[in-house]
Amino acid sequence: MEYNVEVKLLAITPDAETLLEKAGRICYDTVDKLGTNENWLSKRVQEGHESLIEHGVATFYIKASRVLTHELVRHRIASYSQRSQRYVKENKADYIFPVEIAGDPDREKIFREAMDAAWASYK
Numbered sequence: 001m002e003y004n005v006e007v008k009l010l011a012i013t014p015d016a017e018t019l020l021e022k023a024g025r026i027c028y029d030t031v032d033k034l035g036t037n038e039n040w041l042s043k044r045v046q047e048g049h050e051s052l053i054e055h056g057v058a059t060f061y062i063k064a065s066r067v068l069t070h071e072l073v074r075h076r077i078a079s080y081s082q083r084s085q086r087y088v089k090e091n092k093a094d095y096i097f098p099v100e101i102a103g104d105p106d107r108e109k110i111f112r113e114a115m116d117a118a119w120a121s122y123k
Helices: 016-028 040-046 051-054 066-073 103-121
Strands: 006-012 058-063
Touching: 016 040, 016 051, 040 051
Parallel strands: none
Antiparallel strands: 006 058
């Protein structure tokens, strides 16, 4: 089975660098100097004030396997809203052949039969 990942940018913070700098300058009480030093923001981040980056937001729609999405959410680099397997009725079982068997018709057949049996017991 061929599997494609679909990614769409839904929204992004306009003028994010200005917003990030303003948020940072509030911390240092230097809002009146906003825009006077083009390296100010990068210097703060290099110094470890990384929370400033969190004020800029990009929202993506990602259609991918549950395996891939679990790898994404393992590390807290973003906020996630994932389709619920508890509240959304599944009506189709997509799966990916493990690399070790992909292209081997006999092993793919065995794997497909196992996945079909697992899906039948799930329904």
